[in-house]
Amino acid sequence: MDPTPVQETDWTSWLGDGGLMALAVVAVGLLLFLVIRFKLHAFLALIVVSLLTALVAGVPAQNVVPTLVSSFSETLGEVALLVAIGAMLGALVETSGGARALAEAMIRLFGERHAPFALGVTSLFIGFPIFMDAAFVLMIPIVYAVARRLTGNVLAFGFPVAAALSVMHVYVPPHPGPVAASGYVDAEIGVVMILGLLLAFPTWYVSGHLWGKHVARKYNLPVRDLFGTADEAEQVENPPAPWQVVLVLVLPLVLILFNTGLNTLAGAGLIEGEAGWVHALRMVGETPIALLITALTTIVLFGFRRGRSGTAIETTVDRALGPICSVVLITGAGGMFGGVLAATGIGSAIENTLAAAGIPVIFAAYLIAVAMRLAQGSATVALTTAAALIAPAVLASGAGTVELACIVMATAAGSVFAGHVNDSGFWLVGRLLGMDVKTTLKTWTIQQAIESVVAFTIVLAVYGVVQLF
Structure with a gap:
């Protein structure tokens, strides 16, 4: 997906590189001011700032609205499909009792002593299709039940879970941040997914498992009765088998690998890239189709085969769409902002400035995302805005x-750095685990910083090896 459909124009901004760079700084500052100071919804703030940026840069009046609309629709067309189907898939896994069944199986496999590790690994699987907020609320009753049965310290089990879900949400498609960022820079979703999955475990192991063990030793928070006692927990009738949950979580990855693998083979000349069967398998491996096939498979396995009616299944998937609408629209508006930056020439000015300053693009991308994250809180907004800014370069x-x-x-690594009081995830994790603000800052904010630095270090290593060859 090209986020700059209106980059080629027959006009030149009246601002030079310096003026365009200043405009970019003012635009980002205004965006943050509107979101933080006036609490204006990020969707509206991005539209307002995009419009003002286009006008100040001198975009001809007849080009302003087409620039905004085309950039918005280009981003939304792909992101909305992926996020909506992913949300439906997550709702089916959650309401069927499949998530609980998988968590219990992992604990049996690893043993009680390694229950925190087991819950964290389970959360890495669950976090693949499910948004962090929904997945954490889903996992918390399991965390409480296990903590009550074992050590009694909720942080020992809750921290690995929260960290795992954060890692998956930030780095792995079909979550909206990496999907949108991939579109802005024309990166292949399949390759981004593979790299995200490769760095997910080591990043979680350091920032979630090891840091979680330290946090649990330092702070002992008892289990509250927020979800009742274990005996009172409502059991889902006839939940899916754990292997079925693993199947639907792995299926989209396998299908997407058809696309990526065939592209690699065709590029190496090992297969005929224009053959009909190659195009057919590539289509199956396109991310929206892969997720659609997975969602339909899940409806059959977790719905009809368990005796659920079509009406009940329809209600489940319909409810999944409401919570993700805001994220989808914000992501589309981020694409609008990126399109305006490209059309005005700000992107080229950033490129020239970075080249003159000698800052490699990969460092600039990380630092811009860090600044956005610290200023406004949302990892998704930080990731999409930073990607839009850096895309032309x-x-x-x-x-x-x-x-x-x-x-x-x-x-993505920059977008998760040190989440604090302006991040909704900060409050969600802190409140559900029973931490006050001070404790949450000392534990969760540091976890987010560690997660960012570890992931960026791994990415730099991979980037360096690739450039050597």
Whole structure:
């Protein structure tokens, strides 16, 4: 997906590189001011700032609205499909009792002593299709039940879970941040997904498992009766088998690998890239089709085969769409902002400035995302805005497929850095685990910083190896 459909124009901004750079700084500052100071919804704030940026830069009046609308629709067309189907898939896994069944199986496999590790690994699987907020609320009753039965310290089990869900939400498609960022810089979703999955476990192991063990030793928070006692927990009738949950979580990855693998083979000349069967398998491996097939498979396995009616299944998937509408619209508006930056020439000015300053694009992407994250809180907004800002420079750099994926992951790493009181996830994790603000700052905010630095270090290593060859 090209986020700059209106980049080629027959006009030149009256501002030079310096003026365009100043405009970019003012635009971002205004965006943050509207969101933080006036509490204006990020969707509206992005539209307002995009419009004002276009006008100040001198975009001809007849080009302003087409620039805004085309950039918005280009982003929304892909992101909305992926996020909506992913949300439906997550709702089916949650309401069927499949998530609970998988968690219990992991604990049996690893043993009680390694229950925190088991819950964290389970959350890595569950976090693949489910948004962090929904997945954490889903996992918390399991965390409470296990903590009550074992050590009694909720942090020992809740922290690995929260960290795992954060890692998956930030780095792995079909979550909206990495999907949108991939679109902005023309990175292949399949390669981004593979790289995200490769760095997910080591990043979680350091920032979630090891840091979680330290946090549990330092703070002992008892289990509250927020969800009742274990005996009072409502059991879902006839839940799916754990292997069925693993199947539906792995299926989209396998299908997407058809696309990526065939592209690699065709590029190496090992298969005929224009053959009909190759195009057919590539279509199956396109992310929206892969998720659609997975969602339909889940409806059959977790719905009809368990005796649920079509009406009940329809209600489940319909309810899944409401909570994600805001995220989808914000992501589309972020694409609008990126399109305006490209059309005005701000992107080229950023590219020239970075080149003059000698800052590599991958470092610039990380630092811009860090600044956005610290200022306004939302990792998704930080990731999409930073990707939009850096996209023209990335597209002009001639980076290869893996390098583009590394730049996306570097931006994602910056977008999660040190979440604090302006981040909704900060309050969600703190309140559900029973922490006060001070404790949450000392534990969760540091976890987010560790997660960011570890992931960025891994990405830099991969980026460096690729450039050597």
